[in-house]
Amino acid sequence: MLLITGANGQLGRCFQHLAAQFPALDVHFATSSELDITDKRSIKRFFQQYPVKWVINCAAYTAVDKAESEPDQAQKVNVLGVKYLAEACAEHGAKLVHFSTDYVYHNRHNLPFKEDEQVSPKGVYARTKLAGERAAMHVHPGGVMIIRTSWVYAREGHNFVNTMLRLGRERGQVRVVCDQIGSPTYAPDLAAAVFSIIDRTEKQEIPKENTVGIWHYSNEGVASWYDFACAIFEISGIACKVEPIETIDFPTPAQRPPFSVLNKSKIKAAFGLAIPHWRESLAACLGERIGS
Numbered sequence: 657m658l659l660i661t662g663a664n665g666q667l668g669r670c671f672q673h674l675a676a677q678f679p680a681l682d683v684h685f686a687t688s689s690e691l692d693i694t695d696k697r698s699i700k701r702f703f704q705q706y707p708v709k710w711v712i713n714c715a716a717y718t719a720v721d722k723a724e725s726e727p728d729q730a731q732k733v734n735v736l737g738v739k740y741l742a743e744a745c746a747e748h749g750a751k752l753v754h755f756s757t758d759y760v761y762h763n764r765h766n767l768p769f770k771e772d773e774q775v776s777p778k779g780v781y782a783r784t785k786l787a788g789e790r791a792a793m794h795v796h797p798g799g800v801m802i803i804r805t806s807w808v809y810a811r812e813g814h815n816f817v818n819t820m821l822r823l824g825r826e827r828g829q830v831r832v833v834c835d836q837i838g839s840p841t842y843a844p845d846l847a848a849a850v851f852s853i854i855d856r857t858e859k860q861e862i863p864k865e866n867t868v869g870i871w872h873y874s875n876e877g878v879a880s881w882y883d884f885a886c887a888i889f890e891i892s893g894i895a896c897k898v899e900p901i902e903t904i905d906f907p908t909p910a911q912r913p914p915f916s917v918l919n920k921s922k923i924k925a926a927f928g929l930a931i932p933h934w935r936e937s938l939a940a941c942l943g944e945r946i947g948s
């Protein structure tokens with residue numbers, strides 16, 4: 657069985673939509689009410705009850721700014737919960753796929769980050785995500801795949817695309833930061849890549865050991881949040897003026913990295929992935945909305 661935790665989140669729902677395309681994977685979706693990853697006993701019970709071979713952990717505390725005032729809750733979910741899942745996987749010989757964030761990098765850099773580059777997380781969310789990665793790899797060194805991703809959005813969920821669409825329709829003008837540079841990630845692209853890696857591993861096309869370690873995944877291409885907003889309005893045909901502003905003009909409780917583009921050479925080479933450009937995937941996402 658392949659267990660997906662946090663199944664009702666943005667990424668979790670994308671796995672739900674895609675599962676039918678991977679019939680060989682026996683997927684069980686657990687929402688936060690069915691399986692709370694911070695409840696060690698529930699995890700133990702679940703693993704005793706079901707023959708779990710893989711876990712894809714979509715459960716996380718993701719409120720980046722709120723985490724500054726709720727550090728204990730962020731720590732509990734992003735570190736302790738992840739550690740409990742990794743311990744259960746280690747005990748039962750299962751593999752854990754876990755998601756982390758580009759926010760672990762916070763350097764004045766101008767080249768895409770490789771997986772072995774120095775991390776320097778700022779803020780509670782980023783620090784707890786890094787601590788969660790480390791806790792999982794510590795307790796289950798041979799069985800954890802960490803995927804650092806960035807600027808995730810999907811048709812459903814709280815994300816930048818949905819916020820811009822709402823504000824663009826309500827206001828006619830928005831101000832968006834132009835000095836934070838990264839790469840958007842369309843959650844269905846990421847979910848499809850992960851399902852395909854697991855499916856091919858199960859079919860022994862990829863050795864199990866090859867999935868271990870830290871990997872980067874985002875869509876191809878680079879953008880500022882300003883560029884991203886302009887593209888959202890252009891593709892969706894919403895007449896909204898976008899004013900570029902600097903981070904200093906839009907203070908938030910948690911600091912975001914000025915540059916967090918991820919180098920994806922490793923995951924592309926290891927698994928032969930073809931990753932779409934962010935504009936192509938954004939058009940697919942918006943086209944799906946218009947079509948519905």
Ligand SMILES: NC(=O)c1ccc[n+]([C@@H]2O[C@H](COP(=O)([O-])OP(=O)(O)OC[C@H]3O[C@@H](n4cnc5c(N)ncnc54)[C@H](OP(=O)(O)O)[C@@H]3O)[C@@H](O)[C@H]2O)c1
Binds near residue numbers: 687692717733807809
């Ligand atoms: N969103 C981004 O831009 C972004 C960027 C980089 C990395 N990531 C990472 O990508 C992953 C998926 O993010 P997402 O955007 O899908 O997040 P999301 O939409 O906020 O979903 C997180 C899910 O985790 C669940 N959850 C929270 N606490 C839990 C607990 N104790 N036990 C079980 N489930 C719990 C939530 O359930 P409830 O709905 O019931 O609260 C929610 O369904 C996360 O690891 C995140 O850190 C996200």
